[in-house]
Amino acid sequence: MYYLFLILACVIAQEWLNVTSNYTALMSDLNIDLLEPGIAVQLYEANNDNYTLMGTMPVDRNWQNITIHCGVITKGGHYIIQLISNNTIEYDDVFQDGQTVEFDVRWPGASLSFEPKRITTYPDPWQQVVIIMKFEGPQCEPAVGSAVPMLWLDLIYCGLSANACKNVSRESSRGSMEHLIVHSEQIRGYPRFRKIPLKCDIFGIAGFYTAVLRPPTRQTAFTHVMDGQLEVFPSNKFTLDVDGKSLFHCDNYGGGVPVTFQYPSCILPTSDKIRLFGRQREDVSTLLPPTKLHYISEHRIIKGRHSVYFDCELFSEKYIEYCFVYVNQAINRAYTNIKTKCVPTSPITEDDSGQWSKWSEWSPCSTTCYGGTRNRYRTCDSPPPKYGAKFCQFQIVKK
Numbered sequence: 178m179y180y181l182f183l184i185l186a187c188v189i190a191q192e193w194l195n196v197t198s199n200y201t202a203l204m205s206d207l208n209i210d211l212l213e214p215g216i217a218v219q220l221y222e223a224n225n226d227n228y229t230l231m232g233t234m235p236v237d238r239n240w241q242n243i244t245i246h247c248g249v250i251t252k253g254g255h256y257i258i259q260l261i262s263n264n265t266i267e268y269d270d271v272f273q274d275g276q277t278v279e280f281d282v283r284w285p286g287a288s289l290s291f292e293p294k295r296i297t298t299y300p301d302p303w304q305q306v307v308i309i310m311k312f313e314g315p316q317c318e319p320a321v322g323s324a325v326p327m328l329w330l331d332l333i334y335c336g337l338s339a340n341a342c343k344n345v346s347r348e349s350s351r352g353s354m355e356h357l358i359v360h361s362e363q364i365r366g367y368p369r370f371r372k373i374p375l376k377c378d379i380f381g382i383a384g385f386y387t388a389v390l391r392p393p394t395r396q397t398a399f400t401h402v403m404d405g406q407l408e409v410f411p412s413n414k415f416t417l418d419v420d421g422k423s424l425f426h427c428d429n430y431g432g433g434v435p436v437t438f439q440y441p442s443c444i445l446p447t448s449d450k451i452r453l454f455g456r457q458r459e460d461v462s463t464l465l466p467p468t469k470l471h472y473i474s475e476h477r478i479i480k481g482r483h484s485v486y487f488d489c490e491l492f493s494e495k496y497i498e499y500c501f502v503y504v505n506q507a508i509n510r511a512y513t514n515i516k517t518k519c520v521p522t523s524p525i526t527e528d529d530s531g532q533w534s535k536w537s538e539w540s541p542c543s544t545t546c547y548g549g550t551r552n553r554y555r556t557c558d559s560p561p562p563k564y565g566a567k568f569c570q571f572q573i574v575k576k
Contacts, residue, residue, distance in 0.1 A: 201283040202252050202326070203315030203367065207245040209258065211236065218243050221257040223279070224394070228257065248320035252327075253284030253400060254392070285367050286313040289388050289403040297412040298383055299441035306375045306407065308388055312367035325365060328390045328400065330373065332360040334509070335385045335406065342387040342406040359509045364390065377443035381507030383411045414441045417503045417516035423524045424499060427489035434487045436501050438478070438516075448506035449478040451485055455496030456519070470500060497522055531557040531569045
């Protein structure tokens with residue numbers, strides 16, 4: 178459980194009042210002890226260079242103290258108190274030096290947690306994720322005419338490491354974390370206990386998530402940061418299959434090359450795709466992912482359907498192998514290659530697999546003293562693999 182406490186900085190330009198240094202919105206009255214006589218005290222909310230007058234409290238003959246009742250200040254932030262006297266001058270929204278005090282008000286303490294704490298991407302309905310929110314207090318209701326307290330709940334994708342969530346701190350703001358926010362929701366008031374359900378399609382990327390509360394202003398620092406995270410594992414409900422052991426002879430009258438697939442029930446309606454890539458002969462031994470191959474075509478997946486057909490005209494002997502890739506698009510438009518199925522262009526047998534050549538002669542020693550190395554090599558060309566058959570296995574270099 179984590180509670181945020183903003184430190185109240187009471188900077189008194191002249192010693193004309195005393196004010197408490199640990200005030201929290203909606204938790205108690207704010208008592209101000211006056212050390213100089215005046216006509217009234219004014220309370221302003223400061224937002225960057227904008228000042229909003231919240232109220233004017235007249236000072237009676239017994240000018241020793243003023244009380245701002247609980248319910249007037251409803252949210253954390255920066256505030257200004259000004260003493261109005263016969264000598265007070267206000268011009269162009271600039272306060273007269275020596276008659277103002279600036280201070281910060283704390284937001285009520287709150288805790289945030291996930292339930293459950295581990296799920297798979299696109300979880301089933303019985304695995305629905307909720308954020309449990311608990312606020313301390315408040316001790317009073319907002320006064321009539323006061324601003325309704327409002328915060329925003331942001332769900333943030335941290336990345337593949339739990340430690341990355343530690344980079345989300347009270348010094349962060351929505352402006353600096355914009356690209357990582359996958360969901361936002363407005364929170365009115367300070368609920369003592371509330372469960373906030375989250376849709377399953379929010380969790381389309383494996384990794385770690387955390388949650389924060391923030392004021393409506395984009396550049397304002399977070400007010401509350403979750404102490405913990407949600408871990409999301411890849412779903413095992415994605416499947417991909419291509420009918421046949423090779424692509425020739427392709428049956429154009431049957432619609433082309435059929436590709437079948439399965440997916441979780443709550444993927445986005447039309448965001449996923451099946452992409453087709455070709456691999457040329459010189460690339461047969463590459464270890465790069467299919468997205469580094471030669472892009473040919475793609476089909477968009479319509480939710481509810483589980484097969485697509487690629488026209489026979491897309492395939493030729495230019496490529497020795499074709500790779501079909503299931504691509505998932507998350508709610509934040511991030512793409513992930515989920516499944517890959519590669520099929521040779523022409524039929525192959527075990528005899529078509531590549532074979533190693535003989536080892537080369539040993540190279541000269543790398544040093545004239547102790548600790549040197551000598552190498553020898555072999556190549557997968559005796560014969561090379563045909564049509565995308567298996568590349569030679571085991572080591573290429575011997576030391």
